[in-house]
Amino acid sequence: MKLVTAIIKPFKLDDVKLALETFGVHGLTVNEVSGYGRQKGHTEVYRGAEYTVDFVPKVRLDVVVADGDAANVVEVIVKAAATGQIGDGKVWTTPVEDLVRVRTGERGPDAL
Template identity: 50%
Template structure:
């Protein structure tokens, strides 16, 4: 099993959610996140005054997927979240040693 963690632009959430659902990913967790990558934020000019935003608003999406669905899930996120501009986000893959469901004690793939 793998945990797929993606940082995406907030307005792409519905597209990513629908794409993951279409490939068989049954559940996701979404959290608000702020940060910056290599661009170090951005600046905007409002009424002749420049404002610098050091931290950009993103959404952090986590999904635990079986190994068989991993490539489909990553492709779904990459396609659905892409706008073609800098700052579209990143996808990280982490190997999970095991997963347990608290309510009934099931483990592994049965816990998903």
């Protein structure tokens, strides 16, 4: 199994969720996070004083999938989240050793 993690623009969440549902992914965890990459932050001006906001709001999305699906899921997310502008985010995968469904105690891919 693989954990696919994506950092995306918040307004792209609905598109990504829909694309994943269409692909057949049935569970998803999201978090509101802050961070910066090449986009850096932005500046805000209050009463003539400029403030640099380093951390930009992003959505982090975590989904565990079967080994064979991982590459496709990454592609689905990338396609749905892309705007072509700087700050679109990143997607990465990490191996998952074990997985348990809390209700039934099922383990491994059965618990997906």
